[in-house]
Amino acid sequence: MSKARVATVWLAGCSGCHMSFLDLDEWLIELSQLVDLVYSPIADVKAFPENVDVTLVEGAVANTDNLELLKEVRERSKVVVAFGDCAVHGNTSAMRNPLGDPGELVAEAYRDAVTKLHGELPNPENGVVPALLPRVLPAHEVVHIDAFLPGCPPSAERIRIAVEALLAGESPELAPELRRFG
Amino acid sequence: MSNGVDLFDLSQKEREAQAAYRRHVLCCGSTACLSGGAQATQDAIEAEIKERGLEQDVRVVATGCMGLCSRGPLVKVRTRGEDDVLYADVDADAGRRIVDEHVADGQPVADGQLSLQHPFFARQERVVLENMGEIDPNRIEEYIARGGYRALRDAVTTMTPAGVIEVVQRSGLRGRGGGGYPAGTKWGLLAKAQSDHKTVIANGDEGDPGAYMDRTVMEDDPHRVLEGMALAAYATGAKHGYIYVRAEYPVAVRRLEQAIRQAKRHKLLGKGLFGTEFEFNVEIRIGAGAFVCGEETALMASIMGQRGTPVLRPPYPTERGLWGEPSMINNVETLANVPTILRRGAEWFASIGTDTSRGTKVFALAGKLENTGLIEVPMGITLREIVEEIGGGVAGGKAFKAAQTGGPSGGCIPIKHIDTSMDYDSLLALGSIMGSGGLIVMDEDVAMPEVARFFMRFCMDESCGKCLPCRAGTFEMYELLDAICEGRATAANLARLETLCDVVRTDSLCGLGQTAPNPVLSTLHYFRDEYEARVVPDTVAAAVAADAGGASAHERSA
Amino acid sequence: MPGVSLRIDDNEVDASPGESVMQAAVRVGVKVPGLCQMDGVSVVGACRLCMVEVAGTPRPRPACATPVAEAMDVHTDTEQLREHRKVLLEMLFAEGQHVCAVCVANGACELQTLAAQVGVDHANFTPPPSRLTMDLSHPRFGYDPSRCVLCTRCVRACAEVEGAFTWGVAGRGREAHLVADLGRPWGEAESCTSCGKCVSVCPTGAMFEKGTSVGQRRVKRALVSTLTSRRERESAREVLK
Numbered sequence A: 001m002s003k004a005r006v007a008t009v010w011l012a013g014c015s016g017c018h019m020s021f022l023d024l025d026e027w028l029i030e031l032s033q034l035v036d037l038v039y040s041p042i043a044d045v046k047a048f049p050e051n052v053d054v055t056l057v058e059g060a061v062a063n064t065d066n067l068e069l070l071k072e073v074r075e076r077s078k079v080v081v082a083f084g085d086c087a088v089h090g091n092t093s094a095m096r097n098p099l100g101d102p103g104e105l106v107a108e109a110y111r112d113a114v115t116k117l118h119g120e121l122p123n124p125e126n127g128v129v130p131a132l133l134p135r136v137l138p139a140h141e142v143v144h145i146d147a148f149l150p151g152c153p154p155s156a157e158r159i160r161i162a163v164e165a166l167l168a169g170e171s172p173e174l175a176p177e178l179r180r181f182g
Numbered sequence B: 001m002s003n004g005v006d007l008f009d010l011s012q013k014e015r016e017a018q019a020a021y022r023r024h025v026l027c028c029g030s031t032a033c034l035s036g037g038a039q040a041t042q043d044a045i046e047a048e049i050k051e052r053g054l055e056q057d058v059r060v061v062a063t064g065c066m067g068l069c070s071r072g073p074l075v076k077v078r079t080r081g082e083d084d085v086l087y088a089d090v091d092a093d094a095g096r097r098i099v100d101e102h103v104a105d106g107q108p109v110a111d112g113q114l115s116l117q118h119p120f121f122a123r124q125e126r127v128v129l130e131n132m133g134e135i136d137p138n139r140i141e142e143y144i145a146r147g148g149y150r151a152l153r154d155a156v157t158t159m160t161p162a163g164v165i166e167v168v169q170r171s172g173l174r175g176r177g178g179g180g181y182p183a184g185t186k187w188g189l190l191a192k193a194q195s196d197h198k199t200v201i202a203n204g205d206e207g208d209p210g211a212y213m214d215r216t217v218m219e220d221d222p223h224r225v226l227e228g229m230a231l232a233a234y235a236t237g238a239k240h241g242y243i244y245v246r247a248e249y250p251v252a253v254r255r256l257e258q259a260i261r262q263a264k265r266h267k268l269l270g271k272g273l274f275g276t277e278f279e280f281n282v283e284i285r286i287g288a289g290a291f292v293c294g295e296e297t298a299l300m301a302s303i304m305g306q307r308g309t310p311v312l313r314p315p316y317p318t319e320r321g322l323w324g325e326p327s328m329i330n331n332v333e334t335l336a337n338v339p340t341i342l343r344r345g346a347e348w349f350a351s352i353g354t355d356t357s358r359g360t361k362v363f364a365l366a367g368k369l370e371n372t373g374l375i376e377v378p379m380g381i382t383l384r385e386i387v388e389e390i391g392g393g394v395a396g397g398k399a400f401k402a403a404q405t406g407g408p409s410g411g412c413i414p415i416k417h418i419d420t421s422m423d424y425d426s427l428l429a430l431g432s433i434m435g436s437g438g439l440i441v442m443d444e445d446v447a448m449p450e451v452a453r454f455f456m457r458f459c460m461d462e463s464c465g466k467c468l469p470c471r472a473g474t475f476e477m478y479e480l481l482d483a484i485c486e487g488r489a490t491a492a493n494l495a496r497l498e499t500l501c502d503v504v505r506t507d508s509l510c511g512l513g514q515t516a517p518n519p520v521l522s523t524l525h526y527f528r529d530e531y532e533a534r535v536v537p538d539t540v541a542a543a544v545a546a547d548a549g550g551a552s553a554h555e556r557s558a
Numbered sequence C: 001m002p003g004v005s006l007r008i009d010d011n012e013v014d015a016s017p018g019e020s021v022m023q024a025a026v027r028v029g030v031k032v033p034g035l036c037q038m039d040g041v042s043v044v045g046a047c048r049l050c051m052v053e054v055a056g057t058p059r060p061r062p063a064c065a066t067p068v069a070e071a072m073d074v075h076t077d078t079e080q081l082r083e084h085r086k087v088l089l090e091m092l093f094a095e096g097q098h099v100c101a102v103c104v105a106n107g108a109c110e111l112q113t114l115a116a117q118v119g120v121d122h123a124n125f126t127p128p129p130s131r132l133t134m135d136l137s138h139p140r141f142g143y144d145p146s147r148c149v150l151c152t153r154c155v156r157a158c159a160e161v162e163g164a165f166t167w168g169v170a171g172r173g174r175e176a177h178l179v180a181d182l183g184r185p186w187g188e189a190e191s192c193t194s195c196g197k198c199v200s201v202c203p204t205g206a207m208f209e210k211g212t213s214v215g216q217r218r219v220k221r222a223l224v225s226t227l228t229s230r231r232e233r234e235s236a237r238e239v240l241k
Helices: A016-022 A027-034 A064-076 A085-089 A091-099 A102-112 A156-167 B004-019 B031-035 B038-051 B092-103 B140-145 B150-158 B161-171 B183-192 B213-220 B222-236 B250-265 B296-303 B332-344 B346-350 B383-390 B424-429 B448-462 B468-485 B491-507 B511-515 B518-534 B538-557 C021-027 C079-095 C110-118 C153-162 C197-201 C223-240
Strands: A004-010 A035-039 A052-058 A061-063 A077-083 A132-137 A147-149 B023-028 B058-063 B075-079 B085-087 B199-204 B240-245 B281-286 B327-331 B360-367 B373-378 B400-405 B411-414 B438-443 C004-008 C011-015 C051-054 C073-075 C141-143 C167-170 C177-180 C207-209
Touching: A004 A016, A004 A064, A016 A052, A016 A156, A027 A035, A027 A156, A035 A052, A052 A064, A052 A085, A052 A156, A061 A064, A064 A077, A064 A132, A077 A085, A077 A156, A085 A091, A091 A102, A091 A132, A102 A132, A147 A156, B004 B140, B004 B150, B023 B038, B023 B092, B031 B038, B031 B213, B038 B058, B038 B092, B075 B092, B085 B092, B140 B222, B140 B250, B150 B222, B150 B332, B161 B183, B161 B222, B161 B332, B161 B346, B183 B222, B183 B327, B199 B213, B199 B222, B199 B296, B199 B332, B213 B222, B213 B250, B213 B332, B213 B360, B222 B240, B222 B250, B222 B281, B222 B327, B222 B332, B240 B250, B240 B296, B250 B281, B296 B327, B327 B332, B332 B346, B360 B383, B373 B383, B383 B400, B400 B448, B400 B518, B411 B518, B448 B468, B448 B511, B448 B518, B468 B491, B468 B511, B468 B518, B468 C079, B491 B511, B491 B518, B491 C079, C004 C021, C011 C021, C051 C079, C079 C110, C153 C167, C153 C197, C153 C223, C197 C207, C197 C223
Parallel strands: A004 A035, A004 A052, A052 A077, A077 A147, B023 B058, B199 B240, B199 B327, B240 B281, B360 B438, C004 C073
Antiparallel strands: A061 A132, B023 B075, B075 B085, B360 B373, B400 B411, B400 B438, C004 C011, C051 C073, C141 C207, C167 C177
16 A cells, blocks of 8 residues: 655744644654655655645745745645644734734834844845735635644644544544644 | 694694795705705895895795705795796706796796606605605794694594504504514504503614615604604603604704704693693604614613613513613604504505505615605505606616615615515515615616625624624625625635625624625625626635735724 | 423423523533623623524524523524534634633633534634734733623623623724723723622633733632622521521
């Protein structure tokens, strides 16, 4: 039997969901028998590959890089999962939304704050730092999402139940206590 | 004066005084004409008459609304023994010319004349508006001279309260505020309630965009409202009445205050009316601009000095209303029908209209028509007759697309139903409602999703915020409609909109929320293709949302 | 007074006249979800989460505000009701800023628990948020309107149990929010006795004690109903004397 091609991506989030994924401990070894991890922040692959079976998306869509990557993920994956509260509804990543113009926030962080380093604003034109979107969006506002895995972070137990279901070609059914936000 | 003989005297004297003039120049002094410069017109006419020394012979009266508001200022010249002549678009110069040629020399001015045989006037049937454009609303004498307060006198002196209710019941009068609840039944409920502190309330918190039926009645025939209330009070055993008027109607408030003073002076309000034990007093309460205060429980909360939010029914106001006592809320137009019903009889009233919708309905005819204004028509008239005959057809030769009745709580009627009868039940069957009388005609250029967005914006702004479905639902529906109109909504968004319509309609606490989805539902029903044409694929929507959604977040917070 | 019997989700229930369908349901183990209802204060029927179907009535009715009646046939968990509850909760998430991860009430929040129970795993639509500012002027407590679900438990507890009438609601529709003393900063509200009843009854983290961190909120939600039932018992004893 061929192994499922699984990817994880890290958009605007804290990587806590990936940390929780690593909390699966020895089950990860079993998992490695079943899947090929074809793209992930914890694997050294530069471009998002074609023909992915399942992609877990951590993080909200906050900048142009996130937006492009998520569109690519959707085009190249059969199943896309919103992985954790940021991808599910924006969560802490979206807390800047009520503050309005991201330009002002960037100026505050990089130029005006007492903790500033160089006092210079990042310039998205030079391609190093991507431009912020006017508003942080949850994944399902950008592309179609097949399953939602809430939690900040989702516990290892939730992840395992969800991933097992997805690998079996089913949509994950989480018990109420395993699908709460936060 | 305290009895009917005096009332008759007053009426007689007023009529004689009026008959002494050879000519009357009736200048429409209603809000629409005033905003079109009617005051300058009237001033010019009066100055010209004075200049020519005609004051003894000619009387100038500022009357209430003559109806054809789109052609104001309107001036009517009435001459003993001759037909009335109506002039439209009368500015100060035209007013002077009318005095010079018509009033002074008896030669009607050829320009600007409007035939009173024009269908706009000829197709109407005036019950509620019978005094509009005829009397000076500042003078109680003129109301009495046209038969005013006679119904009250006769009811109080010759009829039992139950007898009055019986007449109202038999007339088939239904609530004109939107719901269409039988007025006689409601009156019967209050009459049955046991309390010494019953209240009748006139609901003048008219808030539908473009509607001004109640405003006109309150401004231009205030005594009719008072008489209707007094009749309701006599029939139900109430001693106290409130008129709830929105603050945006300052002229109505002034005229009603004045009318109350006049009625008290003539002992038509107060204690021991017409030499009987009957006692009735009226106070005015002014709203603060909240649409939801037209909902009866919110209205009562507002009268009691509380935040104007609806409360759960039952108990209904006739069981527990103002300060816990039985109360009854009637729309201004409903009450304004009553004096005429009592005067002319239930059978006469019931002969107008259809089997289930008796009498007439006042509509504020607005939108893309040749003639717009305030009309009163027998129920059962078709929409086509209103649009093509009274309204003179769609303006600019464009095609009729739809008509919105019932304002933000109503729905649209498309061309294929233009022959529908305008009555409570037929409109309900088409997914709209009679409502309070807003009637907006739209031509082929109007995009229906934008109409729905307009009304949803209104409901969102006017939701009181108490119950979740209305507060959050109208907002979310507005955002979705905005996304549809601006081309950043997906098919999933459209499906979500329909789900929300269902939830908000089913679960909201009061009528505002329960009816808020109606404009969406009815435009979706008849013009679904217009919605679907604007839906875009996921990726397009995402890109636009990432751009525009953020911009709107910024605007909101700015 | 004779009791009434009715059916709730096919359970036979005996109830006293005047009881609500929600109260009667609890006795047969049927927990109808709700946010605004709270024992010990008046009923407002505002959250509409407890809508139930009553045979013979055209539209669902709030269980908290519907009195029991003889032979009533109530269903609390039909497919339509479940679907509507889910949408209603999604609306709450869409209108507020409910970031459980950084909320004092995380783990002790009724909204969070209800969402999980009802099956809300994401908010279908996330519109632009409004910008509401917190009131941190009170020395001991804070109010965050973006977490407020406008259940008005606090308003009723303050008025009906504490008798202070400090809290009220201002603003229409989406702008609706709580105000102390008709719009003063909470810390300057002279009527406030700082009793903390409002904080203890808040179903979310909208009202909190200062100094509590994420997930640290410890609530005594039964405080108000305990007080009112003790008062009732006390006044009954007075009558007996």
